[in-house]
Amino acid sequence: MIKKFLTFSIALLSLTSLEAMSQGKNKVIAHRGAWKNTGVTENTIGALEHAIKLGCYGSEFDVHMSADSVVFVHHDHAFKGTHIEKTNAKELSQIKLPDGEFMPTLEAYLKAGVKQKKTRLILEIKTSSISKERSLALATKCVELVKKMKAEKITDYIAFDFDVCLKVKELAPKAHVEYLNGDKTPAEIKAAGLSGIDYHYNVLKKNENYISEIRDLKLTTNVWTVNDESMMKWFLEKNVNYITTNEPELLLKISK
Ligand code: MG
Numbered sequence: 001m002i003k004k005f006l007t008f009s010i011a012l013l014s015l016t017s018l019e020a021m022s023q024g025k026n027k028v029i030a031h032r033g034a035w036k037n038t039g040v041t042e043n044t045i046g047a048l049e050h051a052i053k054l055g056c057y058g059s060e061f062d063v064h065m066s067a068d069s070v071v072f073v074h075h076d077h078a079f080k081g082t083h084i085e086k087t088n089a090k091e092l093s094q095i096k097l098p099d100g101e102f103m104p105t106l107e108a109y110l111k112a113g114v115k116q117k118k119t120r121l122i123l124e125i126k127t128s129s130i131s132k133e134r135s136l137a138l139a140t141k142c143v144e145l146v147k148k149m150k151a152e153k154i155t156d157y158i159a160f161d162f163d164v165c166l167k168v169k170e171l172a173p174k175a176h177v178e179y180l181n182g183d184k185t186p187a188e189i190k191a192a193g194l195s196g197i198d199y200h201y202n203v204l205k206k207n208e209n210y211i212s213e214i215r216d217l218k219l220t221t222n223v224w225t226v227n228d229e230s231m232m233k234w235f236l237e238k239n240v241n242y243i244t245t246n247e248p249e250l251l252l253k254i255s256k
Contacts, residue, residue, distance in 0.1 A: 025182070027241060029058040030248040031225050032075060033055055037234055037249055041099040047110045049178050052119045056248050058156065059096060059113075060122040065138040066092050071106035071145060072156050077129050080101065106142065108151035117154060122244075125159040125168070132163065139167040143175075158198050158222075165194055186213040196220030198244070201231060213236050229254065248256055 033040070033047025034054055040046035043061050051059035062075045070089035077084060079095055095103045106123075113121045125142055128134035139159070146155045156176040157168045162184070168177050169192075176195040182203035189197055196219040197210065204210060204223050214221045222242040226232050232251050235243050245251050 008236060025059040026055070026252075027236070027243050028054075028056045028248050029060050029222065029242050029244040029255075030054070031060050031244045031246050032058045033059050033061060034248050035132060036103070036246045039099070040100060041097040043075055043104075044097060044099065044101045045104050045109060046099065046101055048109065048112060048121075050118075051248060052116055054248055054252060056119050056252070057242065058120040058122040060158070060244055061109065061125060062124045062126050063138065063142060064126050065141060069137070069141065071138065071141050073104045073109045077126075083129075085134065086126060106145050110145060110151045110155075113154065114151050119154075121151060121155045123155055123157050125157060125161075125164050127159070127161045127164070130220055132161075135161050135164050136167050139164045140171060143168055143171040146162045146172075156195075156246060162192070166192060169193055178220065180224075184208055186217055186219065189214070189219060190217045194219075196222065198222035198224060198240070200224060200244075201226055201235070204240075206237075208238070211240055215239075226251075 013102040016170040030051035032042035034050035035047040038050040048059050061073050063071050063073055065071050066084060066089045067086055068088045072084055072092055092103060097103055123142060125139050140227060146152055158178045158180050159165050160180045165177050165179050168175055178196045179189060179194055180197035180198050182199045197214060201223050211221050220241040221234055222244060223240055224244040226235060226243050227246050232254060236255055243251060
């Protein structure tokens with residue numbers, strides 16, 4: 001009788017802690033790092049370090065490839081008229097960003113990221129403005145660099161180009177790859193072998209069913225870019241896996 005009671009209590013306890021774990025799970029992905037409230041420039045190693053210090057689940061960043069095939073971390077295709085894809089690495093390395101940091105290479109960024117294991121690196125492979133071939137070449141370079149820097153275990157990939165997502169999955173079958181563009185159904189994502197969706201909040205507000213469908217398929221839902229407190233609460237209630245935001249401090253506070 002006592003034994004039965006004990007078994008029941010342990011089962012109940014583990015169930016309760018499992019529920020608590022999933023509810024209190026850190027879902028916060030800092031969009032381009034934690035820059036908005038910290039005074040550093042977005043997409044810099046400084047912004048990554050602030051996201052790590054805050055204890056975010058992940059820190060998102062964007063990459064492009066120089067004319068001579070070096071990968072740089074930056075959001076836009078160009079910086080003050082210098083087009084990344086049409087410029088060599090030597091010249092790009094001289095670019096000073098608003099907070100005084102140099103535009104980081106992906107290699108330097110990963111080197112900073114692998115110093116810790118808590119915050120994941122959410123690598124967005126930007127679509128080339130020149131050609132599909134360059135988008136796929138960038139995807140290949142990213143997977144190679146992540147392997148070289150021993151960052152595979154803490155790196156996830158996102159991309160707007162579906163073929164880029166497929167390329168990453170082909171080269172790194174174990175990698176977590178989410179599609180950004182919003183035009184594929186959960187069933188299509190599953191059929192393609194991808195890990196989940198990372199859609200704009202309007203897409204998920206219009207297609208609320210995607211969140212439960214994705215969960216049933218054992219894939220993940222990430223949503224961008226949620227900066228408004230009431231919308232954060234809406235997505236927390238829907239229990240999406242991750243929320244990408246420019247306000248990681250606020251989201252961390254309300255999701256505790
Ligand atoms: Mg991005």
